[in-house]
Every structure is written in C-alpha cells, then in structure tokens.
Amino acid sequence: MVKLRLTHVLVIGAMLVAPVFVLADEVIDGRALQLRQEFKLKQQAIQQEAKQNREVLMQEFKAKRETFKTDAQKRVDALKKKVGEERAKRIEQFFNQMVRKFENAIDRLNNLADRIESRLTKTEAAGNDVSKQRDLLKVARDKITAVETALGDAKTQFGATALSENPRTAFQKVKELVKGVAQKAKDAHRALVDVMNSIKGLRLGDKGTTTPSR
Amino acid sequence: MEDNKNKKLVWWVVIIVVILIAAAFAVYYWQSGIYTLPTGQGTTLLPPSDTVTSIEADLNATNLNDLDKELADIDKELAQ
Numbered sequence: 001m002v003k004l005r006l007t008h009v010l011v012i013g014a015m016l017v018a019p020v021f022v023l024a025d026e027v028i029d030g031r032a033l034q035l036r037q038e039f040k041l042k043q044q045a046i047q048q049e050a051k052q053n054r055e056v057l058m059q060e061f062k063a064k065r066e067t068f069k070t071d072a073q074k075r076v077d078a079l080k081k082k083v084g085e086e087r088a089k090r091i092e093q094f095f096n097q098m099v100r101k102f103e104n105a106i107d108r109l110n111n112l113a114d115r116i117e118s119r120l121t122k123t124e125a126a127g128n129d130v131s132k133q134r135d136l137l138k139v140a141r142d143k144i145t146a147v148e149t150a151l152g153d154a155k156t157q158f159g160a161t162a163l164s165e166n167p168r169t170a171f172q173k174v175k176e177l178v179k180g181v182a183q184k185a186k187d188a189h190r191a192l193v194d195v196m197n198s199i200k201g202l203r204l205g206d207k208g209t210t211t212p213s214r
Numbered sequence: 215m216e217d218n219k220n221k222k223l224v225w226w227v228v229i230i231v232v233i234l235i236a237a238a239f240a241v242y243y244w245q246s247g248i249y250t251l252p253t254g255q256g257t258t259l260l261p262p263s264d265t266v267t268s269i270e271a272d273l274n275a276t277n278l279n280d281l282d283k284e285l286a287d288i289d290k291e292l293a294q
Contacts, residue, residue: 083292091291098284105278111262112273118264168292175285182282189278196270 047134054141058110061148065103068155072096075162082167095158102151102181109144109188113137116195123202133198140191147188150181 072092080088116137120130154177157170164170262268 094284094287115264
C-alpha cells in the first residue's frame with residue numbers, strides 16, 4: 001500500500017516538475033539564441049566598419065599613386081641637371097616600370113584577399129565557425145597594407161633622390177626601401193597562403209557540405 | 215485551311231524551341247564566366263570564382279620574384 005502511494009507521489013511529482021524543466025530549457029534556448037544573434041550582429045558591424053576603413057585607405061593609396069605619376073616630369077627635370085636628360089628619363093622609366101609591377105602585385109593580393117573573404121562569408125552562412133580564419137585574413141590584409149605603405153615610402157625617397165646633390169648615394173636608401181617592400185610582399189603572400197591552409201583544415205559539418213570548399 | 219493552321223503551329227513550336235536553346239546557352243556561358251561585361255574601358259571577364267581551388271591556383275600562380283630587378287638597371291645608369 002505504502003509502495004503504491006510512493007509510486008503515485010513520484011509520478012505526480014514528475015508530472016508537476018516536468019513542465020518546469022521544459023520551460024527552463026526553452027528559456028535557456030531562447031536566451032542562447034538571442035546571445036548568438038547579438039554576437040552575430042556585433043560581428044557584422046565590426047566587419048562592415050573594417051570594410052569601410054579599408055575602402056577609405058584604398059582611395060588614399062589610389063590618390064597617392066596618381067600624384068606620383070603626375071610628378072614624373074618634375075623628377076626628370078630635377079635629375080637631368082645632375083645626370084643628363086636621357087639618363088634621367090631612363091632612370092624614371094625603370095623606376096616606374098618597377099613601381100607598376102609592385103602595384104600590380106598589391107592589387108592581385110588585395111583581389112585574392114577579397115575572394116577569400118567572399119569564401120569565408122559563404123562558409124559562415126552555411127553554419128561553420130570561421131572566426132579563426134577571419135583573424136588570419138585580417139593579419140594578411142594588414143600585411144598587404146604594409147606593402148603599399150612601404151612602397152609609398154620608397155617612392156617618396158626616390159623623389160628625394162632626384163633632388164639630391166648626390167643621386168647615386170641617395171639612391172642606396174631607395175634600394176634598401178624597395179628590397180623591404182619586396183620582402184613585405186612575400187610576407188603578405190605567405191599570410192594569404194596561411195589563411196587558405198586554415199580554410200582547408202576546416203572540418204565542415206553537414207551544413208558545410210552544402211557549400212563545399214572546392 | 216486545317217493544313218495551314220498546322221503549319222503555323224509548327225512554326226511557333228520551332229521558334230519557341232530556338233528561343234529556349236538560345237536562353238540555355240546564354241545561362242550556361244553566363245554561369246561559366248566566359249561571358250564578358252561591357253565596361254568603360256573595353257570588356258572585362260566576370261569576377262573570378264571564390265572557390266578554394268581557384269583561389270589557391272591564383273595564389274600559387276602569383277609570382278613575386280624579380281619585382282625589384284630594375285634597381286640594378288638604375289644603379290648602372292647612376293654609375294655612368
């Protein structure tokens with residue numbers, strides 16, 4: 001009799017307590033969902049801000065590239081007084097040729113970074129966590145920016161060489177800076193390779209297979 | 215009269231089939247990235263793909279050697 005009562009009490013107790021657990025579970029689920037959404041929104045805002053900053057920086061770099069091109073004649077005029085017109089023109093031509101190659105390389109690296117970002121956005125939309133890859137991409141983007149900044153410094157120094165009393169000696173500083181730019185470009189490339197290796201290392205779940213990392 | 219109607223119907227069917235084939239080709243070329251978009255400076259290919267394979271291929275094809283080889287030429291000019 002006592003056994004039967006105890007069973008009744010336990011069953012009734014379980015029936016009374018069960019909705020509390022279900023409700024608590026739903027509240028926790030709801031709160032977790034809300035937190036996830038808030039985090040996602042914050043992340044999107046940060047990404048948007050970074051994109052805008054990058055665009056502003058790109059415009060600045062573009063303007064500086066144009067200024068360097070338009071100042072070419074001034075440099076030739078200054079340098080021809082020391083090395084003669086023909087040589088001054090050839091030097092300007094060689095330097096511009098090299099600058100163009102560097103700028104093309106920077107544009108290519110930026111383009112690759114944009115494509116990687118697009119891939120990450122799609123992978124994230126498929127439900128995968130790509131925060132580590134985004135951090136690595138930020139490192140790579142910073143390195144690409146460093147290449148453009150260093151190239152700007154080398155161009156400024158080249159302008160100073162044209163005005164210098166001893167262009168040959170002044171050019172040694174340009175050489176040093178340009179070699180630094182070349183090394184920075186390789187570092188940026190290496191950083192992009194690291195992002196790609198990290199993406200390949202992602203273990204995409206069921207959701208991830210809907211946007212395969214081909 | 216009936217024969218004339220049938221002929222017209224056949225022509226309509228032929229025209230619709232031709233349009234469908236042309237549309238299918240257009241979609242195929244558009245999606246494969248062969249189609250070119252007109253821009254202010256001639257034509258350009260559609261944006262490159264963002265698949266891991268294509269990004270990796272372009273990353274590997276990026277040659278950063280000899281970017282500064284003109285330095286030696288400038289040095290020679292200045293040394294004269």
